[in-house]
Amino acid sequence: MRFVVIGGDAxxxxxxxxxxRNMPELxxxxxxQSGDVSYSACGMPYNIADPRRKIDELVVREARVFRDKQxxxxxxxxxxxxxxxxxxxxxxxxxxxxEFVEPFDRLLVATGASPIVPDLPGMDLEGVMCLKSLQDxxxxxxxxxxxxxxxxxxxxMGYIALEMCEAFVERGIQVEMxxxxxxFLPWLHPDLAAMVRGEVEExxxxxxxxxxxxxxxxxxxxxxxxxxxxxxxxxxxLVAVGVKPNSDLAAEAGLELGPSRAVAVDRxxxxxxxxxxxxxxxxxxxxxxxGDRVWIPLALRANRAGWAVxxxxxxxxxxxxxxxxxxxxxxxxxxxxxxxxxPEEASRAGFEPAEVIIKGRSRAHAHPGNTTLGVRLVGxxxxxxxxxxxxxxxxxxxxxxNAPAVALHAGMLVEEFAQCDLAYAPPFxxxxxxxxxxxxxxxxxx
Amino acid sequence: MRFVVIGGDAxxxxxxxxxxRNMPELxxxxxxQSGDVSYSACGMPYNIADPRRKIDELVVREARVFRDKQxxxxxxxxxxxxxxxxxxxxxxxxxxxxEFVEPFDRLLVATGASPIVPDLPGMDLEGVMCLKSLQDxxxxxxxxxxxxxxxxxxxxMGYIALEMCEAFVERGIQVEMxxxxxxFLPWLHPDLAAMVRGEVEExxxxxxxxxxxxxxxxxxxxxxxxxxxxxxxxxxxLVAVGVKPNSDLAAEAGLELGPSRAVAVDRxxxxxxxxxxxxxxxxxxxxxxxGDRVWIPLALRANRAGWAVxxxxxxxxxxxxxxxxxxxxxxxxxxxxxxxxxPEEASRAGFEPAEVIIKGRSRAHAHPGNTTLGVRLVGxxxxxxxxxxxxxxxxxxxxxxNAPAVALHAGMLVEEFAQCDLAYAPPFxxxxxxxxxxxxxxxxxx
Numbered sequence: 001m002r003f004v005v006i007g008g009d010a011x012x013x014x015x016x017x018x019x020x021r022n023m024p025e026l027x028x029x030x031x032x033q034s035g036d037v038s039y040s041a042c043g044m045p046y047n048i049a050d051p052r053r054k055i056d057e058l059v060v061r062e063a064r065v066f067r068d069k070q071x072x073x074x075x076x077x078x079x080x081x082x083x084x085x086x087x088x089x090x091x092x093x094x095x096x097x098x099e100f101v102e103p104f105d106r107l108l109v110a111t112g113a114s115p116i117v118p119d120l121p122g123m124d125l126e127g128v129m130c131l132k133s134l135q136d137x138x139x140x141x142x143x144x145x146x147x148x149x150x151x152x153x154x155x156x157m158g159y160i161a162l163e164m165c166e167a168f169v170e171r172g173i174q175v176e177m178x179x180x181x182x183x184f185l186p187w188l189h190p191d192l193a194a195m196v197r198g199e200v201e202e203x204x205x206x207x208x209x210x211x212x213x214x215x216x217x218x219x220x221x222x223x224x225x226x227x228x229x230x231x232x233x234x235x236x237x238l239v240a241v242g243v244k245p246n247s248d249l250a251a252e253a254g255l256e257l258g259p260s261r262a263v264a265v266d267r268x269x270x271x272x273x274x275x276x277x278x279x280x281x282x283x284x285x286x287x288x289x290x291g292d293r294v295w296i297p298l299a300l301r302a303n304r305a306g307w308a309v310x311x312x313x314x315x316x317x318x319x320x321x322x323x324x325x326x327x328x329x330x331x332x333x334x335x336x337x338x339x340x341x342x343p344e345e346a347s348r349a350g351f352e353p354a355e356v357i358i359k360g361r362s363r364a365h366a367h368p369g370n371t372t373l374g375v376r377l378v379g380x381x382x383x384x385x386x387x388x389x390x391x392x393x394x395x396x397x398x399x400x401x402n403a404p405a406v407a408l409h410a411g412m413l414v415e416e417f418a419q420c421d422l423a424y425a426p427p428f429x430x431x432x433x434x435x436x437x438x439x440x441x442x443x444x445x446x
Numbered sequence: 447m448r449f450v451v452i453g454g455d456a457x458x459x460x461x462x463x464x465x466x467r468n469m470p471e472l473x474x475x476x477x478x479q480s481g482d483v484s485y486s487a488c489g490m491p492y493n494i495a496d497p498r499r500k501i502d503e504l505v506v507r508e509a510r511v512f513r514d515k516q517x518x519x520x521x522x523x524x525x526x527x528x529x530x531x532x533x534x535x536x537x538x539x540x541x542x543x544x545e546f547v548e549p550f551d552r553l554l555v556a557t558g559a560s561p562i563v564p565d566l567p568g569m570d571l572e573g574v575m576c577l578k579s580l581q582d583x584x585x586x587x588x589x590x591x592x593x594x595x596x597x598x599x600x601x602x603m604g605y606i607a608l609e610m611c612e613a614f615v616e617r618g619i620q621v622e623m624x625x626x627x628x629x630f631l632p633w634l635h636p637d638l639a640a641m642v643r644g645e646v647e648e649x650x651x652x653x654x655x656x657x658x659x660x661x662x663x664x665x666x667x668x669x670x671x672x673x674x675x676x677x678x679x680x681x682x683x684l685v686a687v688g689v690k691p692n693s694d695l696a697a698e699a700g701l702e703l704g705p706s707r708a709v710a711v712d713r714x715x716x717x718x719x720x721x722x723x724x725x726x727x728x729x730x731x732x733x734x735x736x737g738d739r740v741w742i743p744l745a746l747r748a749n750r751a752g753w754a755v756x757x758x759x760x761x762x763x764x765x766x767x768x769x770x771x772x773x774x775x776x777x778x779x780x781x782x783x784x785x786x787x788x789p790e791e792a793s794r795a796g797f798e799p800a801e802v803i804i805k806g807r808s809r810a811h812a813h814p815g816n817t818t819l820g821v822r823l824v825g826x827x828x829x830x831x832x833x834x835x836x837x838x839x840x841x842x843x844x845x846x847x848n849a850p851a852v853a854l855h856a857g858m859l860v861e862e863f864a865q866c867d868l869a870y871a872p873p874f875x876x877x878x879x880x881x882x883x884x885x886x887x888x889x890x891x892x
Contacts, residue, residue, distance in 0.1 A: 010877075040811050043872045047812075057812045288867070299877045300870045321865040328869035337869055365486050366493070366503045398874040399845035406849045409866050410856030419767040420848075420855050421734070423774035423783055424746045426489045428844040431456070431745045
């Protein structure tokens with residue numbers, strides 16, 4: 001049997017490796033249009049921050065390991081242009097110009113996502129960068145090494161924009177950030193967003209929210225971002241306004257798309273065509289809290305979905321249970337974490353949300369090193385269910401979020417969560433963990 | 447209505463305060479034999495570590511606040527000697543020598559726990575200390591200030607012993623620890639216990655396991671702990687071999703006792719006498735995983751039980767859902783956390799345990815500052831349920847333990863836990879959190 005994979009990153013290589021492990025006689029072919037496979041994309045901002053580190057340190061497993069040790073026919077520099085579901089074949093072109101046709105019995109579409117590039121003049125100027133692929137990271141790093149970069153402008157204020165803000169500041173670069181919409185981290189509770197914004201500004205970055213951007217132009221030896229606000233001059237401009245699923249190939253093959261134009265898959269990761277699977281940043285998923293399809297492109301679910309595809313392809317029927325939207329990032333010393341629904345998302349999903357926001361402490365009463373831990377909890381007035389959580393703080397937010405994440409998977413009531421026997425010791429929190437204090441207050445608000 | 451509370455620490459004062467808030471007309475009287483109420487006992491080792499801090503910083507709320515602001519008749523220096531359930535009264539004696547008799551409609555026994563003092567010669571010598579009450583902390587701190595203390599011997603190797611080891615070392619004191627039983631932290635997986643032991647020894651403390659102790663004697667200006675092993679000379683000896691519930695008063699009143707001679711209570715915290723409640727370190731609880739009564743004296747459940755008693759006394763029927771045995775402590779830079787059952791506890795409770803132990807990483811591949819995170823997971827072969835977890839590491843163990851703790855409350859299967867959408871970002875863990883890696887391996891082992 002022939003198993004063909006389009007895309008050699010997290011989902012694609014997870015699936016290829018596991019399928020080959022499950023069934024050594026399976027013929028596994030992976031087409032990857034770039035030269036890179038299996039790297040830690042999320043690690044790029046931290047790597048870029050440190051001039052001593054090589055970007056290739058982020059490669060988890062080299063292409064030759066997949067080929068020589070695992071027996072995977074991995075073809076980098078091969079771009080698939082057409083999926084032909086009826087003939088069971090893919091067609092494309094290699095970077096050397098040769099055309100190829102490859103038949104499949106089972107196909108995995110793991111084409112990932114791409115950065116959104118606004119349709120504005122100047123996006124193609126030298127020094128205007130995006131960050132998604134390892135090649136993007138290489139370009140940014142090379143640019144920083146070969147140019148004198150003292151000022152950076154970042155268009156966008158999402159988590160990649162903020163991680164890159166930290167990376168630039170670490171390298172001694174003055175950063176200005178700009179976005180058209182007026183609210184900083186709009187999905188966060190305003191009090192929590194203010195904590196994050198305060199941290200970023202305290203480290204010297206300047207934030208311009210609510211500034212419409214009309215283009216980028218050359219200005220002397222550098223660049224100028226033209227916007228409603230002040231003149232933003234820079235030696236490098238990073239465009240980080242979000243990502244979109246790479247689903248055109250799938251759509252052209254007639255595969256159904258779901259929310260945000262991601263490839264629609266069922267719980268076995270099967271698309272609308274029964275021999276074709278999709279996984280990773282190009283595919284959608286079920287949200288455990290709402291039951292709806294969602295598109296939340298994150299690394300863990302990509303790896304997990306890749307494994308599940310491998311199991312299904314090799315005759316071990318597997319379903320993925322879906323996501324709850326757990327995500328975390330760090331900007332400077334501030335940890336920002338979320339799981340589940342915001343009140344707005346909860347309303348849209350038909351719940352009657354109640355919410356609380358508290359500012360708790362990261363350590364016990366009178367324990368040195370105490371900092372503020374902000375916690376938002378969201379519950380449903382009708383059913384009593386816990387619906388979501390957000391946390392921001394200098395310590396303990398990132399790992400704490402996993403407790404409400406598990407509670408969401410279990411469909412716990414707020415009342416049940418409030419009764420959980422959580423860990424306590426003075427260096428790690430108050431007797432009543434801020435999550436429990438928030439849950440107790442949410443019970444009253446409901 | 448008269449509500450009388452015996453014991454003014456976590457459970458007692460939580461109950462008194464909340465009862466008064468719930469029902470301002472309630473007459474609330476608290477008898478506390480010492481002069482201290484409402485302090486963070488768990489914070490004492492950290493306070494003792496720092497000569498600049500005053501022990502009274504650990505007082506969360508002063509007695510006069512309870513009296514003047516909350517209207518609680520709080521009588522410190524009052525020891526209750528007799529509970530008379532039939533007459534509905536308690537009798538005792540104040541530190542000034544006066545006898546008192548107080549009638550009650552509802553009584554809370556919150557008499558706490560006491561350190562176990564081995565019945566050996568020399569336990570009453572000057573310089574031999576226990577650590578349980580704030581008064582104990584005061585004595586240790588005063589001793590360290592008024593004596594030249596260069597060497598400490600700690601009898602016991604539990605979490606208080608280890609926290610005090612760190613405190614002494616922080617103060618430049620050479621520490622030796624000794625215990626009769628051969629295994630260091632016997633409830634931890636041996637590989638995890640070795641990580642903790644390595645940390646303690648690396649910081650210069652000397653551990654003598656398997657050394658029977660026959661007494662303490664004076665030796666020159668100091669003390670000598672007489673044991674099977676080497677001569678242990680010290681300027682101070684800390685006895686930290688465990689605690690026992692203060693349940694004699696309850697037992698003499700005819701109240702039923704449960705495991706470890708703790709006062710037996712139902713889910714409403716009621717004892718075997720229907721007007722008498724018990725909560726905190728003197729009372730037992732239900733274990734959510736086994737359904738059995740257990741005695742696990744920890745601060746969170748004491749506070750929670752105190753609240754529940756207040757609610758029940760003031761006409762708001764409340765049940766506590768029980769504990770899963772979540773606990774955490776830190777020794778030097780090592781975090782040690784547990785929740786649920788060990789394989790041995792699981793076998794005794796009638797499960798068929800399977801377990802895995804893994805050494806994962808605290809951060810992502812190639813992320814600087816990576817350290818080892820040891821994870822043990824225990825599951826039941828028969829039902830597939832998750833039964834317990836243990837974690838040891840320099841970062842992330844303390845807060846990570848809350849995820850399996852919530853899973854235990856929810857009765858999750860290992861398979862369900864393995865599918866949870868947990869947080870990922872490179873500074874906080876690998877894509878597959880070590881907990882998920884352990885869960886995936888446990889599934890295979892089951």
